[in-house]
Amino acid sequence: EKVDQTYIMVKPDGVQRGLVGEIISRFEKKGFKLTGLKLFQCSKELAEEHYKDLKQKPFFPKLIDYITSGPVVCMAWEGVGVVPSARKLIGATDPLQAEPGTIRGDLAVQTGRNIVHGSDSPENGKREVALWFKEGELCDWTPIQAPWLRE
Numbered sequence: 402e403k404v405d406q407t408y409i410m411v412k413p414d415g416v417q418r419g420l421v422g423e424i425i426s427r428f429e430k431k432g433f434k435l436t437g438l439k440l441f442q443c444s445k446e447l448a449e450e451h452y453k454d455l456k457q458k459p460f461f462p463k464l465i466d467y468i469t470s471g472p473v474v475c476m477a478w479e480g481v482g483v484v485p486s487a488r489k490l491i492g493a494t495d496p497l498q499a500e501p502g503t504i505r506g507d508l509a510v511q512t513g514r515n516i517v518h519g520s521d522s523p524e525n526g527k528r529e530v531a532l533w534f535k536e537g538e539l540c541d542w543t544p545i546q547a548p549w550l551r552e
């Protein structure tokens with residue numbers, strides 16, 4: 402089966418609110434493999450490239466201000482089906498619509514402060530991991546739990 406990558410990011414509000422450990426923990430407990438992790442202050446240019454598909458939206462300038470307002474935690478996660486599964490763990494874009502049990506559903510209240518990002522397709526997962534991480538920052542490794550997660 403095809404192993405995909407997704408780019409997950411704790412946004413500045415998640416970092417400021419002390420939710421980094423909680424958010425990492427959700428993906429770790431699920432059983433996906435962490436291949437990249439860093440605390441990072443991103444530039445306006447990088448934020449604009451990351452969200453380039455939303456450039457025409459009225460909220461775009463505010464979104465860029467928000468994402469660059471403080472450090473973020475960048476993560477790359479890998480696994481079969483990781484992209485749609487991570488989106489489910491994260492929950493709906495509007496935290497008030499997000500189901501309880503999801504990260505946004507449990508921990509946030511407004512779209513403009515929805516604490517976490519997750520790639521929306523395997524193609525964007527690859528693109529975003531390559532955008533946020535340099536090659537030497539990613540680790541290829543074999544978790545000892547692998548045979549206990551997948552038969």
Ligand code: DAT
Pocket residue numbers: 455460464493494512513515517518519521
């Ligand atoms: P998601 O982050 O769930 O993939 P998206 O890609 O449509 O959602 O939008 C990216 C981010 O932009 C989202 O997490 C928060 C912000 N955003 C989206 N829609 C918005 C809106 N209507 N008003 C303000 N911010 C919005």
Ligand code: MG
Pocket residue numbers: 519520521
């Ligand atoms: Mg999106």
